[in-house]
Amino acid sequence: xxxxxxxxxxxxxxxxxxxxxxDPRVLRxxxxxxxxxxxxxxxxxxxxTMEMLRQVFQTKNQWAFPIDGxxxxxxxxxxxxxxKPGDKVLxxxxxxxxxxxxxxxxxxxAEIHNIECEWGEVFDQDVIIAEMERIKPKVLAIVHxxxxxxxxxxxDRIGPACRERDVLCIVDAVATIGGTEVKVDEWKLDAVxxxxxxxxxxxxxxxxxxxxxxxxxxxxxxxxxxxxxxxESDRIDVREPIRxxxxxxxxxxxxxxxxxxxxxTEATSMLYALREGVxxxxxxGLKERFERHRFHxxxxxxxxxxxxxxxxxxxxxxxxxxxCIKIPEGVDGESVRTMLLQQxxxxxxSSFGPLHGKIWRIGTMGYSCxxxxxxxxxxxxxxxxxxxxxxxxxxxxxxxxxxxxxTTNLVMN
Amino acid sequence: xxxxxxxxxxxxxxxxxxxxxxDPRVLRxxxxxxxxxxxxxxxxxxxxTMEMLRQVFQTKNQWAFPIDGxxxxxxxxxxxxxxKPGDKVLxxxxxxxxxxxxxxxxxxxAEIHNIECEWGEVFDQDVIIAEMERIKPKVLAIVHxxxxxxxxxxxDRIGPACRERDVLCIVDAVATIGGTEVKVDEWKLDAVxxxxxxxxxxxxxxxxxxxxxxxxxxxxxxxxxxxxxxxESDRIDVREPIRxxxxxxxxxxxxxxxxxxxxxTEATSMLYALREGVxxxxxxGLKERFERHRFHxxxxxxxxxxxxxxxxxxxxxxxxxxxCIKIPEGVDGESVRTMLLQQxxxxxxSSFGPLHGKIWRIGTMGYSCxxxxxxxxxxxxxxxxxxxxxxxxxxxxxxxxxxxxxTTNLVMN
Numbered sequence: 001x002x003x004x005x006x007x008x009x010x011x012x013x014x015x016x017x018x019x020x021x022x023d024p025r026v027l028r029x030x031x032x033x034x035x036x037x038x039x040x041x042x043x044x045x046x047x048x049t050m051e052m053l054r055q056v057f058q059t060k061n062q063w064a065f066p067i068d069g070x071x072x073x074x075x076x077x078x079x080x081x082x083x084k085p086g087d088k089v090l091x092x093x094x095x096x097x098x099x100x101x102x103x104x105x106x107x108x109x110a111e112i113h114n115i116e117c118e119w120g121e122v123f124d125q126d127v128i129i130a131e132m133e134r135i136k137p138k139v140l141a142i143v144h145x146x147x148x149x150x151x152x153x154x155x156d157r158i159g160p161a162c163r164e165r166d167v168l169c170i171v172d173a174v175a176t177i178g179g180t181e182v183k184v185d186e187w188k189l190d191a192v193x194x195x196x197x198x199x200x201x202x203x204x205x206x207x208x209x210x211x212x213x214x215x216x217x218x219x220x221x222x223x224x225x226x227x228x229x230x231x232e233s234d235r236i237d238v239r240e241p242i243r244x245x246x247x248x249x250x251x252x253x254x255x256x257x258x259x260x261x262x263x264x265t266e267a268t269s270m271l272y273a274l275r276e277g278v279x280x281x282x283x284x285g286l287k288e289r290f291e292r293h294r295f296h297x298x299x300x301x302x303x304x305x306x307x308x309x310x311x312x313x314x315x316x317x318x319x320x321x322x323x324c325i326k327i328p329e330g331v332d333g334e335s336v337r338t339m340l341l342q343q344x345x346x347x348x349x350s351s352f353g354p355l356h357g358k359i360w361r362i363g364t365m366g367y368s369c370x371x372x373x374x375x376x377x378x379x380x381x382x383x384x385x386x387x388x389x390x391x392x393x394x395x396x397x398x399x400x401x402x403x404x405x406x407t408t409n410l411v412m413n
Numbered sequence: 414x415x416x417x418x419x420x421x422x423x424x425x426x427x428x429x430x431x432x433x434x435x436d437p438r439v440l441r442x443x444x445x446x447x448x449x450x451x452x453x454x455x456x457x458x459x460x461x462t463m464e465m466l467r468q469v470f471q472t473k474n475q476w477a478f479p480i481d482g483x484x485x486x487x488x489x490x491x492x493x494x495x496x497k498p499g500d501k502v503l504x505x506x507x508x509x510x511x512x513x514x515x516x517x518x519x520x521x522x523a524e525i526h527n528i529e530c531e532w533g534e535v536f537d538q539d540v541i542i543a544e545m546e547r548i549k550p551k552v553l554a555i556v557h558x559x560x561x562x563x564x565x566x567x568x569d570r571i572g573p574a575c576r577e578r579d580v581l582c583i584v585d586a587v588a589t590i591g592g593t594e595v596k597v598d599e600w601k602l603d604a605v606x607x608x609x610x611x612x613x614x615x616x617x618x619x620x621x622x623x624x625x626x627x628x629x630x631x632x633x634x635x636x637x638x639x640x641x642x643x644x645e646s647d648r649i650d651v652r653e654p655i656r657x658x659x660x661x662x663x664x665x666x667x668x669x670x671x672x673x674x675x676x677x678t679e680a681t682s683m684l685y686a687l688r689e690g691v692x693x694x695x696x697x698g699l700k701e702r703f704e705r706h707r708f709h710x711x712x713x714x715x716x717x718x719x720x721x722x723x724x725x726x727x728x729x730x731x732x733x734x735x736x737c738i739k740i741p742e743g744v745d746g747e748s749v750r751t752m753l754l755q756q757x758x759x760x761x762x763s764s765f766g767p768l769h770g771k772i773w774r775i776g777t778m779g780y781s782c783x784x785x786x787x788x789x790x791x792x793x794x795x796x797x798x799x800x801x802x803x804x805x806x807x808x809x810x811x812x813x814x815x816x817x818x819x820t821t822n823l824v825m826n
Contacts, residue, residue, distance in 0.1 A: 004461050004692050006438075007685060009445050010454050019678050022447050025419075030682055031444040032422050034435050034616055036760045041423050048417055068618060069482040069659060070677040076659045099641030104658045148641075197678055203447055205481060205618055205680030228512030228561075229765055243656055245517045246482060246489045262765070264483040265432050265610055267618030269443055270683065272420060279417050347449045352642055352675070 012341075013368075015377045016349040017147035017175065017322045017361055019197035019204050020368035022273075026202050029276035034268040038260065045275055046256065046266065052278040056177065056200075056286070057192060057210045059184040064210040065256045066274055067247070068267045071174040071195040074207025076104050077247035078170055078191045081219050082139060084240045085109030090137040090167075092116070092123050094153065095146035096352045097172060105141060108243065113137060119149045119354050122317045125157045132167055139168045144182065145175035147198075148352050150313035150324035150361060152176065159188035168214060174198065177208070178281050179293045179321045179365055184210060191215045199293070199321060201366030202277035206270045216253070223250035229262055293320050296369045299404040300362065303378040306400035307385075308393040312359045321369065324351070324359045328390045333357055336384050344380040375401055425754075428790050429762040430560035430588065430735045430776035432610035432617050435686075437780075439615050442689035447681040451673065458688055459669065459679065465691040469590065469613075469699070470605060470623045472597040477623040478669045479687055480660070481680045484587040484608040487620025489517050490660035491583055491604045494632045495552060497653045498522030503550040503580075505529070505536050507566065508559030509765045510585060518554060521656065526550060532562045532767050535730045538570040545580055552581045557595065558588035560611075561765050563726035563737035563774060565589065572601035581627060587611065590621070591694050592706045592734045592778055597623060604628045612706070612734060614779030615690035619683045629666070636663035642675055706733050709782045712817040713775065716791040719813035720798075721806040725772045734782065737764070737772045741803045746770055749797050757793040788814055 014021050035042040046065075053064035067074045079101070083089060089110040091102050094117050106112055113135045117123055132140060140162055145152045155171060162169035170191045173182045177192075179199030184192050191211035197204035224241040225234035242248045246264065254261035281289060297320050304311065304325055312324035327333040333350060337360070340346045349361040362377060378397040385392045427434045448455035459478075466477035480487045492514070496502060502523040504515050507530050519525055526548045530536055545553060553575050558565045568584060575582035583604045586595045590605075592612030597605050604624035610617035637654040638647035655661040659677065667674035694702060710733050717724065717738055725737035740746040746763060750773070753759045762774040775790060791810040798805045 004465060004688075004695070006692070007442050007445055007458070007689060009448060009458075009685075011446055012448055012452065014447070014449055016449055019447060019449060019681060022682070024446075027444040027446065027682075029420050031440040032420055033424055033437075033440065034427070034432060035422060035425055036427055036429055036432060037617075039425065039754070039760060045420070045422075052417060069486060070680060072677050073482060073659050076657065080657075096641035100639065100658070103639050103641075107654060107656050107658055197681075203680060203682040204450075204678040205683050226513065226516050228509035228516075241520060243520050244489065244493075245513070245520055246486050247659075264485050265617040267483060267616060267683075268432060268610075269435070269440075269616040269686070270618050270680070272422075273682070275417075276420060279419070282417070341452070347452060 010345060013344070013346045013373055013376055015362050015364070015368060015373060016347050017198065017363035018195065018365060020201060020363055020365045022203055023201045023277065023280055023367040025280060026273050026276045029272045030269045032272055037266045037268070042268070043260065045271065049271060049275045049278065050256065052275070052282055053208050053210065055282055056278050057182065057184045057194070058186065059210050061184070061210045061212050063216065063253060064208065065252070066206040066208045066271070068264060068270070069207060070204050071193065071207045072100065073247070074193040074209045075101065075172055077249060078193055078209060078211065079104050079141065080108055080244050080247045081242050081249040082168060082170070082215060083108040083110045086111055087139065088113065088135060088137040089139045089141060090132055090135050091141045092128050094122050094149065094151060095119055095143065096148035097143045097146055101141045101143065101172060120151065120312060122151050122153045125154055128158055129161045132161065132165060137167055139170055141170045142172070144171050144173040145319045147175045147319070147322050147361070149355065150319045150322040151317050152319040154317070155187050155189065163188045168218070175319065175321065178289065180290050196274060196277065199366045200277045200281060202273045206267065206274050208274065219249045225251065225261070293364065293369055295408065296364050296371065296374050297321065297323065299401040300364055300374050300378070302404055303374070303397040303401040306393065306396035307382055308391065321363060321365045323362045323364065325362065326359055327357070331385070331388050331390045333360060336388055339384045339387065340380055346377055346380050348377065371405060423758060426757070426759045426786055426789055427781055428775050428777070428786060429760050430611065430774055431608065431778060433614060433776060433778045433781035435616055435780060436614045436690065436693055438693060439686050439689045442685045443682045445685055450679045450681070455681070456673065458684065462684060462688045462691065463669065465688070465695055466621050466623065468695055469691050470595065470597045470607070471599070472623050474597070474623045474625050476629065476666065477621065478665070479619040479621045479684070481677060481683070482620060483617045484606065484620045485513065486660070487606040487622045488514065488585055490662060491606055491622055491624065492517050492554065493521055493657050493660045494655050494662040495581060495583070495628060496521040496523045499524055500552065501526065501548060501550040502552045502554060503545055503548050504554045505541050507535050507562065507564060508532055508556065509561035510556045510559055514554045514556065514585060533564065533725060535564050535566045538567055541571055542574040545574065545578060550580055552583055554583045555585070557584050557586040558732045560588045560732070560735050560774070562768065563732045563735040564730050565732040567730070568602065569600050575603070576601045581631070588732065588734065591702065593703050609687060609690065612779045613690045613694060615686045619680065619687050621687065632662045638664065638667070638674070706777065706782055708821065709777050709784065709787050710734065710736065712814040713777055713787050713791070715817055716787070716810040716814040719806065719809035720795055721804065734776060734778045736775045736777065738775065739772055740770070744798070744801050744803045746773060749801055752797045752800065753793055759790055759793050761790065784818060
């Protein structure tokens, strides 16, 4: 009756902008037998994870914990808990994930104000600040690293400008957390959502978030404890309560905080994975980890250029962990990706919307961001492009990458 | 700087109504290196998991897939996708989780109609049918197995009564799926939500759901594809779209179906866990698995009674995988639980609301439902009760349980 066999998964070299290869230590942590959610040994791990997340987010915020869902669950939890119907929300769009922020805010009944720039560009911070001045939104929601275009939006002046104007600054740092600087406190970001399946090298399924007391105040004003477990001191009648139970940050605080009020059953094994993932990040050191990402990015970029290919995002605002390559004229991009997967077991990505069919995206994130992987993807891409009769300079890519690897003093894998 | 060490978790005997011990084969599956979400090897596993879920739900429904979140994420996905503001929803409450259904429906703007019975009772199906006749709701939402009270609501006549009246019947089977019959098609249930962390013995973090074309029709009428990835044929202007992006079943169908339209990044390792979990369930056989749950329940119940303790749910509607024990007069229930954990490494549960401090709940679910665990919890409970100066008949509990184990012809662990 049941014809399905035990899992027998091929082993891949994953060079997409996520999900990427999981650190073997994280995989091992996931196979640990579980604990009950209120077992002191487990709540202690929850607390440890919060503390380590604060360090990764470079914040002193009290609240730093994961939402039990994929990255967009983290985004939705923050936006749904903060935005009331009719609230003005300003969302600059420079790629797919700005549309996602818009979509989620829209479903929460926000009055949306978008500004858009071409995919491949980012905004001059002054443009965003001027628009904020004009719209006077309650919330500015913006993507830090747009994996769809391989671009990174500077935020160091946007955060402080929001603070001055009492605008809540909510940032999607799913792609950047753990791979490059995300200075939550220094940049005065009010809420930040990270991703696990990218530079943290933890499987998808949790979304670490952090937020400060400015967000907490908004959330607490909408707080409503579940009737099945509320006590008399809990207010039941709340105006404009948060529309979601699952994503209700006020309830999640009671679960992650000292009250330990039952909400969902924490996703135990994913928490183990996240705990181990952030532990590894801190063990490596944030500065060292960011340098490692930059280092391998350079080797990849030099290799790509030496092959005679053109980068789509060869700009000062390039996202360090995503390298976008223009698909050469006359080459079928999907056919190249298929051959890479079928012959080499290597996965690279295409893109979305206006860039679909125009660029390939190679991710160099977390555990995937290793010398062997960079060298292998360069070798494979060259071979596959030759098979596709593309004009490439042969034999140059690996030499260029090895020039980086052999001449550096950095001891990096 | 980073003082946190590698995980070093104690090993527990988990006898709560969830989360319970995870099958070692599932833990092993979770440590498999991951695949990209559109890797054919991975989408094939997604399809296999859907097919196995159909078998576990005993349904021919096209849609049977997990929501990436804990059980209540599954409940919220179904209710949020189906309920529009102002829709009439009838929710019978006989424990904590009926309140949760109410809470979620309420946050979606439903016009709620509750009927309640005392915790420890269930409803005569005719009472619910009569109320449905009176209210004429769009949706009936009801819990199948209430872990808070250890009671199970019969549904075999409620489902058909809903169908006759064109009411959508949505069932929370989080506690029962994989542990006792949940006959989705035979009982004419329109949408059913299961849980992983109970009788499936998979960690919390995914919620398998299934629903039929009656639900799909409602969901599709509200369908709205994300702007960042929509094509011209996708409608953008939809009246009363689903309020959540993450829980939008119409979008999830496009991701789990042949269109494979990008939504979230599937929680890879949790999917591996779920695939292995349901594979093991089908390998054991549904009938055999349900019998095993009944068999160990009997041994536990006989042991508890032989000790002289009284069951709270010694009724024909007892939930087979949750045994509720009245805390003896003068005994501090929490102190007993603490000693069980600290001295024996055994976790049992307390309860909520009106039953808080009045009962203990022992779960016998999935991989935790094993002979050694039953015998160990009986031995430990007796010893701890003696330490708490409770009146117990000593030396009888294990004898009663062994009488079951030694005289049966069933070859069961």
